[in-house]
Amino acid sequence: MKIKKDEVGWLLLFILPTLILFTLFFILPILFLLVSSFTNWDGIDAEFVGFENYIKLFNKKSFVRAITNNLYWCITAALITVPLGLIIALLLSHRSRGWKVFRTVLFVPQVVSSAAIAMLWAAVFNAEYGLLNFILDNIGLSNYKNHNWLGNVRTANAALIGFSLCYVGYFMVIMLAKTASISEDYYDAAKIDGASQIQKDFYITAPLIKSTFFLCIILAVIFNLRQFEYVYLMTAGGPANKTQVLVVYIWNELTVQRLGRGSAAGVIMIALGAMLLLILRRTLKSETYN
Amino acid sequence: MIKLILKKLSITFIAISFTVISSVASAEITITWPSIWVGKDSKTTVIGELIDEFNAANAGSIKVVVEEQTDYDIYAQKLTAQIATGDLPDIMTVGAQLLDVLHRSGKAMDLAPHINSDSHWNNVYPENALQSAMTDGVLSALPYELFVTPVTYNKKILKDAGYDEFPDNYDDFFKMCEAITANGKVCTSQMTGKNGWTSMLWYSQALASAGGPDIYEKGLDHPAYVKAFEVMEKMYQYTTSDAVGADAGVSGGHFLNERTAVFMNGPWFIARYTSDGIPGLHENIGVAAAPMLMGGEGSPGGYVGGRQSSLAAGKQSDPAKEEAIVKFLKWLTIPENVARLSYSSGAMFIVNADLPNDMDRLFIEMKQGISDAPYVAPIFQNGIGSLAVASEFPQALSALAIGDVTPEGAVEMLQDAE
Numbered sequence: 001m002k003i004k005k006d007e008v009g010w011l012l013l014f015i016l017p018t019l020i021l022f023t024l025f026f027i028l029p030i031l032f033l034l035v036s037s038f039t040n041w042d043g044i045d046a047e048f049v050g051f052e053n054y055i056k057l058f059n060k061k062s063f064v065r066a067i068t069n070n071l072y073w074c075i076t077a078a079l080i081t082v083p084l085g086l087i088i089a090l091l092l093s094h095r096s097r098g099w100k101v102f103r104t105v106l107f108v109p110q111v112v113s114s115a116a117i118a119m120l121w122a123a124v125f126n127a128e129y130g131l132l133n134f135i136l137d138n139i140g141l142s143n144y145k146n147h148n149w150l151g152n153v154r155t156a157n158a159a160l161i162g163f164s165l166c167y168v169g170y171f172m173v174i175m176l177a178k179t180a181s182i183s184e185d186y187y188d189a190a191k192i193d194g195a196s197q198i199q200k201d202f203y204i205t206a207p208l209i210k211s212t213f214f215l216c217i218i219l220a221v222i223f224n225l226r227q228f229e230y231v232y233l234m235t236a237g238g239p240a241n242k243t244q245v246l247v248v249y250i251w252n253e254l255t256v257q258r259l260g261r262g263s264a265a266g267v268i269m270i271a272l273g274a275m276l277l278l279i280l281r282r283t284l285k286s287e288t289y290n
Numbered sequence: 291m292i293k294l295i296l297k298k299l300s301i302t303f304i305a306i307s308f309t310v311i312s313s314v315a316s317a318e319i320t321i322t323w324p325s326i327w328v329g330k331d332s333k334t335t336v337i338g339e340l341i342d343e344f345n346a347a348n349a350g351s352i353k354v355v356v357e358e359q360t361d362y363d364i365y366a367q368k369l370t371a372q373i374a375t376g377d378l379p380d381i382m383t384v385g386a387q388l389l390d391v392l393h394r395s396g397k398a399m400d401l402a403p404h405i406n407s408d409s410h411w412n413n414v415y416p417e418n419a420l421q422s423a424m425t426d427g428v429l430s431a432l433p434y435e436l437f438v439t440p441v442t443y444n445k446k447i448l449k450d451a452g453y454d455e456f457p458d459n460y461d462d463f464f465k466m467c468e469a470i471t472a473n474g475k476v477c478t479s480q481m482t483g484k485n486g487w488t489s490m491l492w493y494s495q496a497l498a499s500a501g502g503p504d505i506y507e508k509g510l511d512h513p514a515y516v517k518a519f520e521v522m523e524k525m526y527q528y529t530t531s532d533a534v535g536a537d538a539g540v541s542g543g544h545f546l547n548e549r550t551a552v553f554m555n556g557p558w559f560i561a562r563y564t565s566d567g568i569p570g571l572h573e574n575i576g577v578a579a580a581p582m583l584m585g586g587e588g589s590p591g592g593y594v595g596g597r598q599s600s601l602a603a604g605k606q607s608d609p610a611k612e613e614a615i616v617k618f619l620k621w622l623t624i625p626e627n628v629a630r631l632s633y634s635s636g637a638m639f640i641v642n643a644d645l646p647n648d649m650d651r652l653f654i655e656m657k658q659g660i661s662d663a664p665y666v667a668p669i670f671q672n673g674i675g676s677l678a679v680a681s682e683f684p685q686a687l688s689a690l691a692i693g694d695v696t697p698e699g700a701v702e703m704l705q706d707a708e
Binding site for chain 2: 060126150151
């Protein structure tokens with residue numbers, strides 16, 4: 001679309017409020033973050049320290065562990081949560097009896113406070129009185145009678161990331177909405193050609209909601225890069241920093257008055273997020289944006 | 291016509307002016323206090339009563355409004371952020387580890403000028419208590435609550451395991467734990483969640499026992515830090531299966547329900563032995579000094595503790611509000627009010643207060659313990675002098691508890707955080 005010369009003024013006028021707000025709440029804070037990341041700012045005093053914060057961060061095992069764990073969260077979401085959401089969306093798109101009930105039940109975690117969910121799951125995983133150990137004990141797996149799921153190196157991450165699968169409903173609803181927009185003509189034609197339901201799902205529905213599926217992957221990666229409340233409330237990054245994630249790490253730095261180093265961790269997180277998004281955009285470009 | 295409009299406008303202007311002036315003149319000063327003494331805290335009831343009484347006595351002029359903060363750790367983190375942003379609440383309860391930061395920020399109200407304005411605080415505080423809390427002549431926070439953390443133990447569980455008295459050294463202590471475990475009970479309540487509070491208190495005891503009360507001046511290279519972690523490593527062999535990741539509620543809950551035999555916390559927990567413990571628990575509780583490490587630099591009967599909560603206020607631009615805040619702080623430090631607080635909760639305070647004769651038995655035993663103690667060493671969180679190291683402690687402890695690091699490795703984690 002070509003913009004006429006006399007329209008430029010109006011265009012700028014309409015963009016200006018958004019531009020001002022975007023600059024105030026995004027650009028300036030990011031610039032501030034960048035500048036403070038080169039200082040030893042403790043909330044009171046600040047001195048320029050160059051790249052010291054960045055060097056110290058990358059020498060910290062717990063920080064590297066936080067990046068790795070965030071990547072685990074993202075990969076799990078992209079490879080398990082979103083595909084699971086797709087499968088459920090395909091099944092519910094048949095509008096079988098009771099599909100609305102399933103849709104509602106699966107979406108419920110989205111409308112419940114994440115803090116409440118975290119506390120609930122922490123209780124489920126508790127070693128002494130947790131529901132999970134009670135069930136395992138009652139089905140004969142007495143080895144797990146007092147297993148501390150969130151306090152054990154081998155199970156803490158799995159327990160945390162595993163329970164995040166209950167958020168499958170969010171992506172399911174997005175993809176289900178997309179299936180509603182597919183013209184019935186395709187299915188009628190397939191029916192005439194004798195296609196089974198699975199064939200219709202695989203050869204008509206799935207390809208037509210591919211762009212939404214990839215959008216969900218991008219959303220899932222963004223959400224999981226910002227993972228905070230579940231980790232903070234259920235393990236606080238422990239035991240031994242094994243479940244540490246970037247935002248909890250940043251929060252810890254801020255609470256011990258190392259705001260400069262926390263800012264550096266924030267800059268790294270933004271860079272990591274931008275890098276992941278660029279990779280995803282390049283990989284999924286044709287499907288997502290065309 | 292224009293005259294009429296001008297006349298009407300003038301009348302309206304005068305009327306509005308009167309309304310504004312009268313509303314300003316009669317404006318009630320609201321003091322906000324994000325308080326941790328709410329919910330399950332043992333001071334909740336009396337603090338609530340004191341605020342209600344203060345509000346009633348100052349109805350129409352001052353009103354104290356409490357913002358409930360039920361998580362001590364998150365409250366401290368919130369305060370840290372508020373100190374950094376300069377957005378301090380009117381009144382706050384500050385832990386010892388934040389006092390230095392609060393003072394350096396220069397954003398707290400200086401209470402020093404108010405000490406000399408009348409004799410109240412000079413009369414109610416012990417000699418030099420306020421002067422020693424000043425830095426460069428500035429009093430950023432009013433010292434308020436004191437604490438010590440002796441061992442509290444369940445006499446019934448110990449007796450069932452063949453022990454009439456609490457062991458005075460760690461060798462005998464772990465033999466006792468063995469006997470308690472053989473009896474089907476758990477020896478100690480531990481935790482690594484949040485700031486690792488109750489375990490951090492044990493670590494502080496072991497540290498003072500191994501390195502003496504001045505251990506924090508000797509640096510993290512001192513072998514006492516490793517020795518104290520060796521004690522903790524063993525301690526975690528005799529604790530509940532949920533200790534790694536548990537918070538203070540879980541750790542205390544086990545003792546309150548007689549699942550564990552030994553527990554360590556401050557005197558403010560005394561009231562909860564009756565209010566939240568299983569029936570008869572309070573009668574079964576004994577108080578003792580922590581065990582000693584053989585060959586350590588500490589002395590038998592040594593306690594850890596110190597200054598717990600202080601009361602501070604955000605700097606005010608309105609002198610009337612500053613006066614109102616000082617008036618409320620004075621109300622909280624009136625000896626009779628402090629005595630009520632102490633009586634109901636078991637907590638100890640710096641203010642000189644005549645306590646009733648029928649104070650809780652455990653409170654009296656703890657007070658006696660302080661009198662007999664050769665020293666009261668700071669707890670690790672306050673003594674180490676680094677928020678980063680104190681914050682890393684729960685991670686180092688959990689790494690040790692799950693066998694991820696050795697005691698030397700746990701100390702390295704602390705050094706790495708410095």
